[in-house]
Amino acid sequence: MDETNWRDLLKPPADGSSPCWGPDSGLRARALFPVRVNAYFAALIQSADDPLGRQVIPSAAELDDPATADDPLTEERQSPVPRVIHRYPGRVVLLVSDQCAVHCRFCMRKRRVIQTHRDGKPQLDRALAYIRQRTDIQEVILSGGDPLMRADADLAALLSELRAMPHLRRLRIHTRMPGVLPQRVTPALVALLAGYHPLYVNIHFNHPAELTPAVATACNRLADAGIPLGSQTVLLKGVNDDPVVLTDLMERLLDLRVRPYCLHMLDRVPGTRHFQVPVERALSLLAALRGPLSGMGVPHMMVDLPGGGGKMALTPDAVIAKGPEQWWIRNWQGGIYTYP
Ligand code: SF4
Numbered sequence: 001m002d003e004t005n006w007r008d009l010l011k012p013p014a015d016g017s018s019p020c021w022g023p024d025s026g027l028r029a030r031a032l033f034p035v036r037v038n039a040y041f042a043a044l045i046q047s048a049d050d051p052l053g054r055q056v057i058p059s060a061a062e063l064d065d066p067a068t069a070d071d072p073l074t075e076e077r078q079s080p081v082p083r084v085i086h087r088y089p090g091r092v093v094l095l096v097s098d099q100c101a102v103h104c105r106f107c108m109r110k111r112r113v114i115q116t117h118r119d120g121k122p123q124l125d126r127a128l129a130y131i132r133q134r135t136d137i138q139e140v141i142l143s144g145g146d147p148l149m150r151a152d153a154d155l156a157a158l159l160s161e162l163r164a165m166p167h168l169r170r171l172r173i174h175t176r177m178p179g180v181l182p183q184r185v186t187p188a189l190v191a192l193l194a195g196y197h198p199l200y201v202n203i204h205f206n207h208p209a210e211l212t213p214a215v216a217t218a219c220n221r222l223a224d225a226g227i228p229l230g231s232q233t234v235l236l237k238g239v240n241d242d243p244v245v246l247t248d249l250m251e252r253l254l255d256l257r258v259r260p261y262c263l264h265m266l267d268r269v270p271g272t273r274h275f276q277v278p279v280e281r282a283l284s285l286l287a288a289l290r291g292p293l294s295g296m297g298v299p300h301m302m303v304d305l306p307g308g309g310g311k312m313a314l315t316p317d318a319v320i321a322k323g324p325e326q327w328w329i330r331n332w333q334g335g336i337y338t339y340p
Contacts, residue, residue, distance in 0.1 A: 006048035006057050010037050029058035032271055033110050036103040041180050044209065051207040051239045056102050062271035070111040070269055074308035083120065083127040087310055090138045094127055096120075096158060097145035101181040106236060106275045108267035108304075113145055128161050135167040141174055148177035148184055152192055159196045171196055174232070176204035178218040179211075185218035194225040202230040202261060207240050208248045216256055223257040230261035233299065235282055236275045243288035250289065250297040260299040265314070267304055279303075279314065287316040291332035 009030060037045075037056045045053045078087045085093040098112050098120065107113055131137055140162055147155070162168055173193075177184045178201075193199055201222055205211070223229055231253050233240065240246055250260045263286065266276050277285075286301045301314045321328040326338045 006053065009035055009048075009057055010042055027058075029060065029062040029105075029271065032062060033058070033103060033105065033107075033114060036100065038101050038181050040183065040214070041102050044212065049238075050209075051245075052209055054239050055104055055106070055206060055236070058105060059274065061274035062105065065271050065273040067268045067270045067273060069306075072268055072306045073108065073304050075109075078308055081126050081130045082123040084130055086134075086137075087308065090136060091141065092131060092134075092137055092139075093141045093143050094131070095144055096124065096142050096147045097149040099149040100144065100146045101149065101177055101184070104176070104234075106234060106266060106272045108269050109145070110269055110271075124158070128158075131162070131168070132165050138168060139170045139172060140168055141172045143174045146175050146177050147173050148175045148189070152189055155189075156192050156195075159193075159199075163196050170198050170200065172200045172202065174202045174204070178203050178222070179205045179215055182212070182214040182218035185221055187221065190221045190225045190227075193222070193227060197226065198228075200228045200230065202232050203258060204232050204234070205249065205253065205258075206233050206236060208245065208252055211249075211252050211256065219256040219258055229256075229258040231258045231299070232262045232264060233260070234264045234266060234275075235277050235285070235301075236266065237277050238275070241277045241281065241285065243285055243292075246285060246289060247292050250293055250299065254294070254297050260297050262302045263299040265301070265303040268306070283314060283316045286314070287332065 009027070035056070035058060041052070041056065045057070047053055048057045048059070075085045075087075075093075078085055080086050083095040085095070087093075095112065098115055100107075100113055103113060131140060142158070150158070159171065162171055193201070203219070219229060233246075233249065235241060240249065246263070253260055263282075265279070265282060266272060268276065282301060286298075289298050302311045303314055304311050316330075318329050319327055320330050320336065326340045329337050329339050331337055
């Protein structure tokens with residue numbers, strides 16, 4: 001794709017129609033999942049095939065995918081009321097926004113993000129009522145879309161309602177905003193969030209090129225306010241399936257006081273096959289991070305089991321044999337050691 005072509009894909013369809021079915025396969029992919037890239041992130045992209053471009057610019061490969069389930073994790077079935085996913089005891093996901101600062105081509109919630117501009121107030125009220133009445137819930141994860149697409153006043157109202165529920169011990173926000181539109185992390189937003197400790201923020205980062213000075217400022221603001229920061233990364237072929245890239249990303253996140261938390265296997269929604277990294281390769285990448293990276297920097301490799309089985313950590317086989325007196329364990333360099 002030449003320079004003009006991929007920049008054209010970031011513009012609204014010329015005839016104002018949406019979706020847009022054109023002869024170009026990139027346009028057809030755009031029709032399946034609309035393009036959204038803000039000016040800040042677009043300026044970081046050098047080409048459609050660079051690690052940032054691949055994440056947000058539609059590709060013909062999206063059309064060549066037999067996957068059909070738009071909700072492979074069966075989140076909708078595990079939703080007792082709209083906007084709540086209740087899969088595990090003690091914690092729920094609360095979907096507070098259907099919008100994002102960019103549309104990631106690999107997003108596993110495309111089905112929701114595509115229905116932007118829903119007000120959602122009656123649904124949110126019902127969701128809050130559910131959480132209020134379920135006193136066994138201890139932790140709420142605000143997700144979406146991106147929760148930080150909500151205006152400050154909306155967020156303050158939401159967080160206040162949640163904080164007023166005495167059974168909730170912790171709040172967590174999952175967001176891509178500090179990495180894709182760091183200007184959203186204003187001093188006012190940070191002061192607002194800091195009023196609701198203990199509140200954790202997990203930030204979605206996929207590549208070291210995302211870690212600009214503006215992102216560093218956003219992370220520093222959050223960390224200086226005492227907000228524990230973690231990262232989530234989706235393992236993506238052609239973007240970050242490389243031990244050098246992943247090591248650099250995790251090292252630089254640690255420098256920004258963001259603790260690498262999860263490295264996610266791709267959730268297979270339609271249009272994502274070209275991003276998939278086989279499990280075997282993923283485990284070898286994880287093994288390659290051990291040793292070069294401090295233990296603090298090695299994320300959990302998580303797979304969200306299709307059909308609603310939940311998240312499970314994948315680990316390279318460290319224990320290679322078990323005896324009555326000792327176990328045989330492989331170290332990060334492949335050496336075999338015994339442990340009594
Ligand atoms: S920011 Fe998150 S929810 Fe939004 S499109 Fe990207 S992956 Fe999906």
